[in-house]
Each structure stands twice: as C-alpha cells, then as structure tokens.
Amino acid sequence: MTTTDDTAVETSVDTTTDIAARKAALRNRLKDKRGSNEAPARAGTAFSIAELREHQPAFRGLEAGHRACQGCGEALGARLVAESAGPDVILTNATGCLEIFTSPWPQSAWRVPWIHSLFENSAAIAAGVEAAMKHLGKSTKVIAQGGDGGTFDIGFQALSGMLERMHNVLYVCYDNEAYMNTGVQRSGSTPHAAATTTSPAGLERMGKRHLKKDLLSIIAAHHIPYAASASVAYPVDLRRKVRRAMEVEGPTFLQVHCPCPLGWGHESSVTVEVARLAVQTGLFPLVEFERGEVAGVMPLRNPKPVTDYLKLQNRFRHLFSNDPRAREEREHLQALADHTIEKFNLRGEEADPLDSEGADTVRRGGLVA
Amino acid sequence: MLSALEGSQALAQAVGLCRPGVVAAYPITPQTHIVENISKLVADGRLRCELVSVESEFSAASVALGAAASGVRAYTASSSQGILLMAEVLYNISGMRIPMVMTCANRAVGAPLNIWNDQQDSMAVRDSGWIQLYCADNQEAVDTTIQAFRIAERTEVPVMVCVDGFVLTHTLEPIDLPTQEQVDRFLPPYHFSRALDSRNPLSLGTCVDPSFFTEARHSQHQAVLRATTEIMAADRDYAGIIGRSGGGLLSVVGPAEADVAILALGSVCSTVQESMQLFPQDRPVKLIKLRAYRPFPMAALREVLQGVRDLVVLERAIAPGSGGIVGMEVRSLATTLTQLPRIHNYAVGLGGRDVPIEIYPRLVEAITRADEPAWFEIFDLEPEKLPVEDR
Ligand SMILES: Cc1ncc(C[n+]2csc(CCOP(=O)(O)OP(=O)(O)O)c2C)c(N)n1
Ligand code: SF4
Ligand SMILES: [Mg+2]
Numbered sequence: 001m002t003t004t005d006d007t008a009v010e011t012s013v014d015t016t017t018d019i020a021a022r023k024a025a026l027r028n029r030l031k032d033k034r035g036s037n038e039a040p041a042r043a044g045t046a047f048s049i050a051e052l053r054e055h056q057p058a059f060r061g062l063e064a065g066h067r068a069c070q071g072c073g074e075a076l077g078a079r080l081v082a083e084s085a086g087p088d089v090i091l092t093n094a095t096g097c098l099e100i101f102t103s104p105w106p107q108s109a110w111r112v113p114w115i116h117s118l119f120e121n122s123a124a125i126a127a128g129v130e131a132a133m134k135h136l137g138k139s140t141k142v143i144a145q146g147g148d149g150g151t152f153d154i155g156f157q158a159l160s161g162m163l164e165r166m167h168n169v170l171y172v173c174y175d176n177e178a179y180m181n182t183g184v185q186r187s188g189s190t191p192h193a194a195a196t197t198t199s200p201a202g203l204e205r206m207g208k209r210h211l212k213k214d215l216l217s218i219i220a221a222h223h224i225p226y227a228a229s230a231s232v233a234y235p236v237d238l239r240r241k242v243r244r245a246m247e248v249e250g251p252t253f254l255q256v257h258c259p260c261p262l263g264w265g266h267e268s269s270v271t272v273e274v275a276r277l278a279v280q281t282g283l284f285p286l287v288e289f290e291r292g293e294v295a296g297v298m299p300l301r302n303p304k305p306v307t308d309y310l311k312l313q314n315r316f317r318h319l320f321s322n323d324p325r326a327r328e329e330r331e332h333l334q335a336l337a338d339h340t341i342e343k344f345n346l347r348g349e350e351a352d353p354l355d356s357e358g359a360d361t362v363r364r365g366g367l368v369a
Numbered sequence: 370m371l372s373a374l375e376g377s378q379a380l381a382q383a384v385g386l387c388r389p390g391v392v393a394a395y396p397i398t399p400q401t402h403i404v405e406n407i408s409k410l411v412a413d414g415r416l417r418c419e420l421v422s423v424e425s426e427f428s429a430a431s432v433a434l435g436a437a438a439s440g441v442r443a444y445t446a447s448s449s450q451g452i453l454l455m456a457e458v459l460y461n462i463s464g465m466r467i468p469m470v471m472t473c474a475n476r477a478v479g480a481p482l483n484i485w486n487d488q489q490d491s492m493a494v495r496d497s498g499w500i501q502l503y504c505a506d507n508q509e510a511v512d513t514t515i516q517a518f519r520i521a522e523r524t525e526v527p528v529m530v531c532v533d534g535f536v537l538t539h540t541l542e543p544i545d546l547p548t549q550e551q552v553d554r555f556l557p558p559y560h561f562s563r564a565l566d567s568r569n570p571l572s573l574g575t576c577v578d579p580s581f582f583t584e585a586r587h588s589q590h591q592a593v594l595r596a597t598t599e600i601m602a603a604d605r606d607y608a609g610i611i612g613r614s615g616g617g618l619l620s621v622v623g624p625a626e627a628d629v630a631i632l633a634l635g636s637v638c639s640t641v642q643e644s645m646q647l648f649p650q651d652r653p654v655k656l657i658k659l660r661a662y663r664p665f666p667m668a669a670l671r672e673v674l675q676g677v678r679d680l681v682v683l684e685r686a687i688a689p690g691s692g693g694i695v696g697m698e699v700r701s702l703a704t705t706l707t708q709l710p711r712i713h714n715y716a717v718g719l720g721g722r723d724v725p726i727e728i729y730p731r732l733v734e735a736i737t738r739a740d741e742p743a744w745f746e747i748f749d750l751e752p753e754k755l756p757v758e759d760r
Binding site for chain 2: 132
C-alpha cells in the first residue's frame with residue numbers, strides 16, 4: 001500500500017477548475033503552515049516543494065492517497081491519462097485493480113465523474129454515457145478504462161461493438177498482462193512463457209503456453225480513427241497520445257503497458273525501468289494506427305536483448321534455469337521481439353516515419369544509445 | 370382514440386410518448402418487434418432519441434445503465450435468453466439505484482430451445498431488485514409502460530414491464546394511446562440526482578466492504594417495498610389524467626366475498642376472465658390479477674385473501690426441484706391470514722402451450738375433486754407422451 005500525505009477525497013467533491021485560485025489557495029496553505037511563502041528547499045535539490053507543486057499539472061483527475069501497491073504501473077498510467085484528459089470527461093471503469101484501489105466507499109480518488117459497473121461492460125457503459133452526451137448536446141469526452149482481462153478477454157465483445165458503432169469514446173486498456181486483482185492469473189495478454197498462478201512453471205510447463213494476443217492489430221482492424229500503444233515509461237509520449245485521441249471525434253484506443261510489481265515479481269522501485277526495457281527490447285512496441293494503417297512507431301536505434309528485460313522479473317525466473325527448454329523459450333521470446341522489430345520497422349535509421357513529437361522527446365531522453 | 374395495433378407496435382409508441390433519450394436495441398423473439406418499431410419511429414423522425422443497436426443484451430442493459438446514469442431517460446427490451454444474459458447487469462442497475470425501464474416480452478428459457486410464451490425468464494430475475502409489473506392485456510401494457518418511467522424515476526428503482534410474448538406482443542388489439550400532451554402532463558422530464566456530470570464529479574459504483582454492504586442492501590429492500598406507494602400513486606394520477614387505471618398493485622374480478630379465488634399474473638388473467646364469463650359456475654369465484662410481483666404487495670394480497678377457503682395459484686414458470694415460484698410466496702404469506710386457505714398450485718402454459726378457454730371450469734372441477742390440494746402440479750401435462758417412469 002502506498003502511503004502519502006494526501007488523503008483520498010470524499011466521494012462527492014466539487015472540483016475547483018479555476019487554476020489560479022487553486023494555486024493561490026495552495027500558496028496560502030503553505031504560508032499558514034510554515035509562516036512564509038517559501039518552503040525550505042530539500043537538501044540536494046534546486047527546487048522547493050512549493051515550486052515542485054507549482055510545476056505539477058494543475059489538474060489531477062486521479063488523486064494521490066488511493067490504495068494501489070507501491071510502484072503500481074497501473075496507478076501511474078491512470079494518473080497520466082486522467083491528467084492529460086483534463087476535467088471535462090466522464091470515466092467508466094471495468095472491475096479490476098484500478099477500480100478497487102481508487103474507490104473504497106465512502107472514499108474515491110477520482111476528481112472527475114467516474115462510474116464502475118461490471119468487469120466486462122466498461123465499453124458498453126461508455127457507449128451509453130456517450131449516447132446520453134449526444135442526446136444532451138454536451139461535448140464532454142467519454143473515456144472507458146479496463147485492465148487487460150477486462151479488455152482482451154471478457155470485455156472484448158462489448159469493446160468491439162463500441163468501436164464498430166463509432167462511439168466517440170477513448171478506450172484505455174491498462175495492460176499489466178494478467179488478472180491482477182484476483183491474484184495474478186493468466187489472461188489473453190500474458191506474454192508467452194510468463195508464469196502466473198494459472199500458468200505456473202513446473203516440471204511439465206514453462207509458464208504460459210500461448211502467445212500474447214495481438215490486440216492492437218485486432219482493434220486497428222476495426223478501422224477506427226486512432227489506436228496506439230503507450231507505456232508508463234514514456235509519459236510525454238503517453239500524454240501526447242491521450243491528447244491526440246481526445247481530439248478525435250470517434251472511437252480511439254490506447255493500450256498502456258503498466259508493470260505490476262506484485263504480479264511480475266520485480267522491485268517496486270524499478271517499475272519504470274522494467275516498462276522501458278519492454279519497449280527497448282521490442283517486446284512491447286510503441287506504435288500508432290490510423291484507420292487501420294500503421295501511422296507511427298517509436299524507433300529503436302539499439303534494441304536491447306530480451307534477457308535484460310526478463311531477468312528483472314520473477315515471472316520469467318524459470319527461463320534462467322538449467323532446463324534446456326528454458327534457453328529455448330528465451331530464444332523464442334527473442335525471436336518474437338525480433339519479429340516485432342522487423343514487422344513495424346522499428347530499427348529505422350532515417351527520420352521517424354511520421355508524427356514524432358513524443359518520440360523525439362523520448363529519444364533525446366535516452367532511447368538512442 | 371382507439372386504433373388497432375399489434376402489441377409491440379403499441380408498446381413502441383408508448384415508449385416514444387415517454388421521450389426516451391437513449392434506447393438500446395437487440396433482437397430476440399418475441400421481443401424484436403418492439404425495438405424494430407422504435408427504430409422505425411426514429412428513422413421517420415417521429416422520435417428524437419439515440420438508438421444504440423448493440424451487439425448483445427449484456428451491452429443493451431449496460432448502454433441503458435450508462436445513459437440513465439448520465440441523466441437521460443433510457444429504455445431497452447428483451448426476452449428469455451436475453452434476460453438471462455443481462456442478469457448480471459440487472460442486479461448492477463438496481464444495486465446502483467439507476468432508474469430505467471425495460472420490457473420483458475416473456476418467453477420460455479432453453480433448453481429445450483423454445484421461443485414461445487411462459488414467464489420463466491422474468492421469474493429467473495425476480496430477485497434482481499427490479500420492480501416487476503405483469504400485464505394482462507395490451508392496453509395494460511401500454512399504460513404500465515408509461516407509468517413505469519414515473520415509478521422508476523421517483524423511486525430510483527428500475528422497472529421491468531412483463532408482457533407475455535406472442536400472446537400480447539404479436540396480437541392486434543384495439544388500443545387507446547394517450548396523447549403526447551397527456552403523457553407530458555403525467556411524466557415530467559427525466560431528472561437523476563446523481564447524474565454523471567463533469568461540473569459535479571461523482572463516483573458511482575464504488576466498492577463497498579462488509580461494514581456498509583448490509584446497510585446498502587437494507588436500503589434497497591426498503592426502496593423496493595416502498596415502491597408500492599409509488600405504483601399506486603402513479604396509477605391514480607394516470608387515471609386522473611388519462612381516465613384509466615393500469616391495474617394498481619393487483620385487481621379483483623368477481624364477487625369480493627367469494628371464498629374461491631384464482632390468482633394469476635399476465636395474459637392468463639385475461640384468458641381466465643373470459644373463461645369465467647363463458648362458463649359460469651355455481652360457486653362464486655374471484656380472480657386476483659397480480660400486477661405487481663416485485664414489490665410483493667403483501668398488505669393488498671392479505672386483504673383480498675381474507676376469507677378465501679380455496680385458492681388456486683397459477684404459474685407460468687417452474688422451480689425444478691421445488692415447484693411453484695409464485696405459489697411458494699403466496700403460501701408463505703397465507704400463513705399470516707386468520708384462516709389458512711387450501712392452496713392449489715398449478716403451472717400452466719409452459720413454453721407456449723395454449724391455455725384453453727375451458728381453463729376456468731377445469732380448475733374449479735379439479736379443486737372440487739381434490740381431497741388434498743395440489744402442492745404443485747403441471748396442470749396441462751399430457752402424461753401419455755412421457756415414458757412410464759417419468760409420469
Ligand atoms: C464476470 C466476472 N468474472 C470474474 C470476476 C472476477 N474478477 C474481478 S477483477 C478480475 C481481474 C481483472 O484483471 P484485469 O482486467 O487484467 O485488471 P487488473 O486487475 O489486472 O488491473 C477478475 C477475474 C468478476 N468481477 N466478474
Ligand atoms: S497488484 Fe499490481 S496492478 Fe494491482 S495495485 Fe498492486 S501493483 Fe497495481
Ligand atoms: Mg491485468
């Protein structure tokens with residue numbers, strides 16, 4: 001459980017959308033507390049806490065103080081999505097970790113209207129909300145949220161229907177590659193060879209026998225205006241993709257790769273590193289589709305070997321045993337990554353194929369070796 | 370003004386008169402004509418609403434939930450397999466106290482596959498927290514549908530209007546549709562106090578732990594019980610404006626002091642009623658048309674059951690391994706009467722078997738002949754069709 005000095009907000013709170021007023025209130029609170037306008041600077045940092053606060057996004061759709069595990073990638077992903085989407089939204093949420101850790105009644109960590117109904121109908125609820133907005137003549141954007149189980153598997157039909165009917169909904173899948181809320185069971189999104197509680201490694205098995213479903217291609221085959229993958233390790237890229245999707249009038253889809261320290265078996269301090277390696281190895285490519293065609297990829301100048309990624313996580317620990325099948329599966333995963341790199345032409349040396357606002361930033365930030 | 374309308378067509382027009390903002394549509398026999406007719410109203414520009422043609426009944430109920438939670442009047446309709454597919458959503462809608470209306474065009478549930486009428490589908494979800502109103506004819510179905518929106522919106526409890534498939538949905542009857550002006554007077558614009566709105570962000574459908582779940586269920590139970598008042602009030606106000614009752618919680622046909630009573634739900638009431646006219650019997654008998662099954666109108670039932678010596682409870686569904694569904698509830702209520710009637714519990718017309726027009730004299734004969742009242746029997750069983758060991 002995360003501990004922060006913020007407490008979750010009451011279920012029904014009025015959001016102060018006036019940014020200036022909010023900042024002024026914050027300054028006053030700090031002043032009251034410390035008797036001065038300036039908070040003492042933290043040792044070793046150039047910024048005061050107050051300054052840091054000032055630099056934080058003015059609007060936070062998902063507040064701190066929720067009950068996610070430390071280092072939860074899904075919490076980070078949802079915070080980034082909610083803050084980039086802004087206040088004029090209505091969110092739906094499938095059952096799963098995000099829903100549970102943000103809404104223990106009578107508290108809620110959401111500062112935007114939010115509704116949870118069931119595990120498999122987030123997209124259909126969103127379709128209903130959107131139809132209502134249309135009827136009311138409101139422009140409020142609807143965002144449907146679900147985990148990979150709620151998206152790849154049980155909620156897939158409702159999602160496909162929503163996309164086919166062209167509802168003006170952004171669907172965000174927080175992909176942590178298993179049913180985490182029920183204790184790490186395999187889903188259609190679990191990568192090949194990963195161990196979960198229902199795909200354990202043992203004498204007869206090297207973890208999950210099947211491949212990770214290529215959901216993004218299936219979504220893209222609906223020929224919706226925009227579908228993309230993103231990662232919590234690349235927040236600028238993620239924010240850009242959210243904003244881009246928000247601008248589209250019609251269905252859009254984002255698959256956000258979100259490590260789960262509990263389910264993946266890695267330190268909660270390395271969530272971002274693990275997420276970044278998934279991208280850098282080619283196992284989780286960051287791509288954008290427009291109307292079914294690839295419209296942009298984040299290039300990998302120097303792909304890392306998949307073992308760099310695998311070895312950080314307990315779910316792949318059996319792949320490092322002496323069993324000859326372990327090497328085989330490692331090679332299999334490397335081949336899958338190589339295939340993905342080829343398929344999306346990730347290794348391009350030339351200029352980025354298309355839009356690259358986020359990609360550029362990210363590359364400067366560290367992707368290019 | 371009377372017009373000859375197919376039940377489904379009349380229902381579609383009744384829904385249209387209620388000005389829904391979102392209608393979710395998915396086909397299933399015998400419900401299909403309802404959403405088809407609504408689609409036509411929309412296509413012809415006679416109804417301004419978002420028609421969402423979903424990919425399953427699960428999504429039909431979910432779309433309606435999302436719309437109603439966003440402050441727009443919402444409606445859908447289904448039958449049988451569709452009702453069971455949406456069962457999880459039905460519990461969710463009522464648990465979240467979302468007001469909406471759904472028509473259940475009653476049909477048997479497979480297997481064996483059967484598209485014809487009984488009431489197994491709505492009985493299967495009788496404990497889902499929805500108000501259930503059963504209609505004896507198409508005029509009642511029209512009036513009940515319009516009333517249902519007001520009942521749902523005042524109580525924040527969803528309403529299922531149960532209309533027998535084919536028998537009502539596909540039958541032409543002279544129907545008096547109220548005017549738009551009358552319906553507007555009866556039914557104010559939809560307002561939902563907890564609507565999803567970015568200017569007033571609320572979280573709906575949060576996780577409630579054991580410290581409050583019990584209380585949430587208690588409130589829900591009380592709300593459905595209290596709905597009896599709203600059902601009566603809606604019927605009274607409707608009669609005031611439109612000049613006709615929809616059937617209250619229940620209604621009685623025949624002499625009030627009769628010590629033989631037949632209790633039934635839905636269109637079989639109309640069949641029995643006609644049978645009573647055609648085949649009058651010596652013994653005075655009254656027919657209790659139970660319109661509200663949820664909430665179970667205990668006080669009203671107790672009143673009409675007082676002094677009854679023989680009570681026939683007719684079922685259009687069955688609880689295998691137990692017997693009658695309505696019968697069991699009536700039986701438990703009857704234990705609170707000063708004089709316990711002999712209760713004869715029969716299922717009739719399962720999977721569309723015709724309820725014959727001679728039903729009334731046959732029932733009277735059966736209960737007169739019986740030494741012991743039937744705990745539960747399928748009245749129109751044809752045992753000769755069965756292997757000996759199953760008879
Ligand atoms: C119909 C139904 N089946 C099963 C469950 C149990 N369940 C709740 S959350 C969940 C797993 C969620 O997994 P995912 O969608 O990947 O989200 P995560 O918790 O991993 O974020 C399951 C199986 C349920 N709530 N409803
Ligand atoms: S189990 Fe995983 S997804 Fe769930 S809250 Fe913990 S870290 Fe996040
Ligand atoms: Mg998951």
